[in-house]
Amino acid sequence: MVKVGIVGLGLMGGSLSLALQQHSKDYYFIGLDHNQKHCSEALALGLVDEVCAGLDRLQECDIIFLSIPVDGIISVIQKLDNLKKDATVIDLGSTKEKISLSIPSDTREHFVTAHPMTGTEKFGPSSALPNLYKDKVVVLCDLEKSGDYQESVAREIFTAIGMNIVSMNSKEHDRHAAFISHMPHALSYALANSVMEQEDSQSIIALAGGGFRDMSRIAKSNPYMWEDIFRQNQTNLIEAIHSLQSELKKCEKMVERKEWNNLNEWMTKANTLHDILD
Amino acid sequence: MVKVGIVGLGLMGGSLSLALQQHSKDYYFIGLDHNQKHCSEALALGLVDEVCAGLDRLQECDIIFLSIPVDGIISVIQKLDNLKKDATVIDLGSTKEKISLSIPSDTREHFVTAHPMTGTEKFGPSSALPNLYKDKVVVLCDLEKSGDYQESVAREIFTAIGMNIVSMNSKEHDRHAAFISHMPHALSYALANSVMEQEDSQSIIALAGGGFRDMSRIAKSNPYMWEDIFRQNQTNLIEAIHSLQSELKKCEKMVERKEWNNLNEWMTKANTLHDILD
Known part of the structure; x- marks a missing residue:
């Protein structure tokens, strides 16, 4: 029996358990969440075999996943101690540099910092999906700092649940993630608010078709989770927002000056983009 | 037999034929498209019963749909003559004020100007979908200028294919559409280009998850169609872009100044938004 600790029983942690359960019956899941309702829901939904109140129980786990907001990850990393000799700790945070730098050097080899490029705008244990990770990319960062054994455990697990592994350093990851994920979230929030600010917002929203629904979907995302991400990736996010602003300004100017061919x-x-994306 | 003319055998025109065919066997479809390949495809796919080369054949139609880019609609409207006494002409353009104003007053009662709030980023006859219109909103504009009979024909048809009808004046429509559809398209194009402009765009795009895919989907849309829409709705579009820019600027400033509570x-x-949208 492999003992798996999951800190954070939301969309990411819950879906991970469902995916691992599909892969093997050999896992025993111990869950942890500061929200008591999430703990009971996760138990009722079969996402975990038991829940515990403190970090001590993680000392008996072979693999520990940290699937909580990024500020929480940094805080939990400082408190983890007496890990099993071969324990692997994998955090699933959306930013990587500050997390990677926060890991104490004496336990560094236990840690693998990962960012699965997947999610939905939903949260909580009931949002968990067995196929959330399937056929998606996971970025593993600063692997040279992880133990060889821990790296192999992480690669095995992410492969088992159907993910495509990419590795890069955490600095590069954070810049890329700002463009492909964090800035688009800022944009979706801005789009939602720009419509909500209009006097006749209700009549406008009544006309929403598929395009607007797609563009505003991630504006449903959890503000506490995204506040953390924006804080941890501040510089890259601002750079990505500037790049977007500059493209939008180009568009605005071409429309204003009636430069239709250029537009x-x-x-x-x-x-x-879609020659590359699809 | 009701003779239906469809000018423009792309996504909108083709899907309309499929929807009407599901509703009744009583329609005979005459299609028209300046692209010969579209004509043969539409015939092969059963979207139309026959195709014709010029506008003359529309003189025998009971209902005529104009499902071509908005500049084309204005041009075709000027050329339609000798319409059947009770003919109903329905244009499906994404902007409405300039189209509505362009209709000659002596034939105005024949026309119903409509904007179905649906679509995909695809185009051409092969992109046609039987359920494209189902459960979507269609905006009918300046109805006081349409004949009573023509209004009733339009209402009947859109109801038959499962649409929810909203009516408003074309000026109001164009402002609403700028916020809910046209500006979001500008935004999606800007997002795609801001990533494509990066030195390491390929590595960034390799990390794309569902959020980015959704936000960039409509950046696949046809530039010729959207150039026309941006041209016809220039003023409202610029206003909507300004509103988005102002929200994005707020976000940028809060991140820069570390105003996390405000963020x-x-x-x-x-x-x-999603309390209203869903």
Whole structure:
């Protein structure tokens, strides 16, 4: 029996348990969440075999996942001690540099810092999905600082649940993630608020089609989780927002100056993203 | 047999035929498209019973749909003549004020200007979907200028294919559409281009998850169609872009100044959009 500790029984932690249960019956899950309702829900949904109140029980775990907001991850990392000799601790935070730097050097080899590029705008144990991780990318960062054994455990687990592994250093990751995930969240929140600010917002929203629904979906995301991410990736996020602002300004100017051919070219260039993306 | 003319055999026109065919066997479809490949595809796919080369054949139609880019709609409207006494002409353009104003007063009662709030980023006859219109909103504009009979024909048809009808004046429509559809398209194009502009765009795009895919989906949209829409709704579009820029600037400043509580409140406000939207 492999004992798996899951700190944070929300969308990411819950889905991970469901995915691992599909893969093998050999796991025993010990869950931990500061929200008591989440603990009972996770038990009722079969996401964990038991829940515990403090970090002490993690000392008997072979693998520990930290699936809580990024500030929480840094705080829990400082408190983990007396880990099993071969324990592997994998955090699933959306930012990586500050987390990686926060790990004490004497326990560094136990840790693998990972960012699964998946999620939904939902949260809590009831949002867990067995296929959330399947066919998605997971970024493993600063692997040279992890123990060889711990790296192999992490690779095995992410492969088992169907993920494609990419590795890079945490600095590079945070810059990339700002463009592909964090800034788009800022944009979606801004879009939602720009419509809500209009006098006749209700009549406007009544006309929403698929495009607007897609663009505003991630504006449902949890503010506490995203406040943390924005805080931890402040500099890169601002750079990515500036880049977006500059493109939007180009568009605005072309429309204002009636430069329709240039606008068409700009849109055609945007089309080419999908030659790479799909 | 009701003779239906469809000018423009792309996503919108093709899907309309599929929807009407599901509703009744009583329609005979005559199609028209300046693209010969679209004509043969539409015939092969059963979207139309026959295709014709010029507008003359529309003189025998009971109902005519104009499902072409908005500049094309204005041009075709000027050329339609000798319509059947009770003919109903329905244009499906994404902007409405300029189209409505362009209709000659002596034939005005034949026309119903409509904007179905649906679509996908795909185009051409092969992108047609039988349920594209189902459970979506269609906005009918300036109905006081349409004949009573023509209004009733339009209402019947849109109801038959499962749409929810909203009516408003074309000026109001164009402002609403700028916020709920046109500006979000500008935003999606800007997002795609801001990532494509990065030195390491390929590595960034390799990390794309569901959020980015959703936000960039409509950046696949046809530049020729959207150039027209941006041209026809220039003033409202610029206003909507300014509103978005102002919200994004707020976000940027809060992140820069580390005003995390304010940022959290701003995100929480964005969350409330979905109390109205869902």
